[in-house]
Amino acid sequence: MRLLLDTVTFIWLVDGDARLSGPVQGLIVDPANEVYLSAASAWEIAIKYGIGRLLLRVPPDEYVTGQRRLHRIESLPVGETAALQVPKLPALHDDPFDRIIVAQAIIEGLAVVTPDRHIKQYPVRVEW
Numbered sequence: 565m566r567l568l569l570d571t572v573t574f575i576w577l578v579d580g581d582a583r584l585s586g587p588v589q590g591l592i593v594d595p596a597n598e599v600y601l602s603a604a605s606a607w608e609i610a611i612k613y614g615i616g617r618l619l620l621r622v623p624p625d626e627y628v629t630g631q632r633r634l635h636r637i638e639s640l641p642v643g644e645t646a647a648l649q650v651p652k653l654p655a656l657h658d659d660p661f662d663r664i665i666v667a668q669a670i671i672e673g674l675a676v677v678t679p680d681r682h683i684k685q686y687p688v689r690v691e692w
Contacts, residue, residue: 566598567591567691568640568669570678571605571661575618578631588677591691592635600640601632602668608661646671657682 569577569592576584577592592599606628612618620627632639642664649667650660657663659682666686669676675689684690 565591565596566600566672566674567677568600568602568665568672568674569605569637570665570676570680570683571608572679573677574601574605574631574637575609577635583679588692591677599637600674601628601637602640602665603642604661604664604668606639640668640672642668653686656685
């Protein structure tokens, strides 16, 4: 299965947060699955860190890159095709990071791993 982690899912994985259930963790660590983190999530983490809404043990560049490597998660760049998919999505909410993640999942044929009820409303496969 090809999976795209939502930003909060990535953070919970790194932090060992109990809200990330065993079955979801199993999907992420299963070597048969391809797991990705969007560059948009890296951007979101950097922004929230920069304004003091996200505390990290190390700066975002070390955190994201190091934790992706540690957990064998590939980076997914934001491409033009996904960016141009965003305005075609239903106007379910206005979080730009979630919207580009959904667009990437649609374009790339990925399932989004997220607890976010808003993302579950989009025409995209969600694993949780």
